[in-house]
Amino acid sequence: MTVHKWLVGEEITADRLNSHDIKLGDIIFRTMFESLDGYQTTVNCNISFERLELFTDGTLNNQAWVRKMPDNFPLASWDKDRELHLMVKTVYLTLQEIWLIMGQGTPTLTTKRHIGWKIVNDTLYGTVADGTTEATLNCGTITADYYNLKIKYEAGVEAEFFVDGVSKGTISSNLPSGTTYANRVVSIQMIAKDANTKDIFLTYWAFWQRGD
Secondary structure (H helix, E strand, O other): OOOOOOOOOOOOOHHHHHOOOOOOOOEEEEEOOOOOOOOEEOOOEEEOOOOEEEEOOOOOOOEEEEEEOOOOOOOOOOOOOEEEEEEEEEOOOOOEEEEEEEEOOEOOEOOOOEEEEEEEOOEEEEEEEOOOOEEEEEEEEOOOOEEEEEEEEEOOOEEEEEEOOEEEEEEOOOOOOOOOOOOOOEEEEEEEOOOOOOEEEEEEEEEEEOOO
């Protein structure tokens, strides 16, 4: 895991730094996917042209996934404020489901504790779950293009979802709490719903959690 003193992103303003809004006790993880060392992955994931590629093999329901979940990481908690920033390039727009989250969640495990994004065919959703129920926010139709996705999570209050800097709304129900799956700072999964090859690219992933 690469740890930095400050998270690089558009939210880091002079006022925020001067007010000590970000502290050394915060948990910060950032990657531009230079390597897959330290990640759990399926075989159909690689680094291509300095970006992460996930692809399916052309068989029905084939999956690809990448995860980062530090072991014995008690500081991770859903009861702390969090942010997630990522850059993704979509390629295909039909018969697919893609999850880009922190926590645990998949097309078949939708209610595990998580906060993040999912793409179902050509529709982008914000998604959260508390271990029992998933809540979603329809963030609109997408095309085959790059998207800058951001989530600002105020613990126990709401998760706000931004696409290319524009707020698409909030979810305030079924928010996760406690520590279950809170250590999964990267969880990416895609599944093909037909017998055709699918792929997706990610160039950036940044996670921040408030410290004590």
